[in-house]
Amino acid sequence: MAEPTPAPSAPAPTRAGSPSLKDGGTVVPVREILWGSAAGAHKYETAEELEPEMAKLIVKLMVVQADTEFASIQQHRPWLDSAPTLEDRWIESRIVADEARHGLQACRILRDFGEEGQRYIDELLAKREGEHKLDAFNMKFDTWADVGAFTCFVDRVGVYQLRAFQECSYGPLARAMPLMLSEEQLHLNFGASVLRRMVQDGAKYTGSKEEAQGAIQKWYPRALDMFGHSNSATSRRAIEFGLKRWTNEEARARYVQEVSALTAKMGLELPPDGFDRRVL
Ligand SMILES: [Fe+2]
Numbered sequence: 001m002a003e004p005t006p007a008p009s010a011p012a013p014t015r016a017g018s019p020s021l022k023d024g025g026t027v028v029p030v031r032e033i034l035w036g037s038a039a040g041a042h043k044y045e046t047a048e049e050l051e052p053e054m055a056k057l058i059v060k061l062m063v064v065q066a067d068t069e070f071a072s073i074q075q076h077r078p079w080l081d082s083a084p085t086l087e088d089r090w091i092e093s094r095i096v097a098d099e100a101r102h103g104l105q106a107c108r109i110l111r112d113f114g115e116e117g118q119r120y121i122d123e124l125l126a127k128r129e130g131e132h133k134l135d136a137f138n139m140k141f142d143t144w145a146d147v148g149a150f151t152c153f154v155d156r157v158g159v160y161q162l163r164a165f166q167e168c169s170y171g172p173l174a175r176a177m178p179l180m181l182s183e184e185q186l187h188l189n190f191g192a193s194v195l196r197r198m199v200q201d202g203a204k205y206t207g208s209k210e211e212a213q214g215a216i217q218k219w220y221p222r223a224l225d226m227f228g229h230s231n232s233a234t235s236r237r238a239i240e241f242g243l244k245r246w247t248n249e250e251a252r253a254r255y256v257q258e259v260s261a262l263t264a265k266m267g268l269e270l271p272p273d274g275f276d277r278r279v280l
């Protein structure tokens, strides 16, 4: 298999004067494919234009995406009217509304794939708690600290996955990213603020530093697993197709760097590398 084009840290558009991507920054929408084997060509705009392997990969990616969105609604649901403060309840309801919209957005892309796409949507809507693809989405939020750690760590992985699709080669997917990313940013900030308040204010807010730390032990390994296997051929194919900017291990390494600094700032600790991991 050919080596993937090293787009992430040093995007290398093939055409002179092409706009470049800046990590985490705002990007100007562009019509051409910025990386991968078709770099420089026009982006794909319809399912019909895609070669079968690429179409299959987009469907697979969107099914996983939508599954996580719908699952997290089920996980948040019990906290809509039992979060500790009025503001927390309001943000919980915003998060649930956002995740429903993200699920809808992923399903709209699936609809473009005809009967097969619709069949996946029907399956997604029938899934109950415990039936989802990724382990992080089959676990319950037993405590409020779970809500904080999930939104801070698991939603943040979601953001890395979405950023990897920014300005990707499939136009309908690329155009869905800016709004989804701005909504996810609220979820991350909220999660960090829940953990910070637990550490700083303890029972005056709710929970304790120990509870916050316990929730990190529970969710951080599942968050790292979400990036997928380090030697995934699928993730390399996704880069060649211009769909993703990073391999699984590149994205995971960036994430670890970010959350290490963030966790230390909150006065909390990350478990050691490899702790309770299932997907390596
Ligand atoms: Fe989401």
Ligand SMILES: [Fe+2]
Pocket: 099, 155, 158, 184, 187
């Ligand atoms: Fe989210």
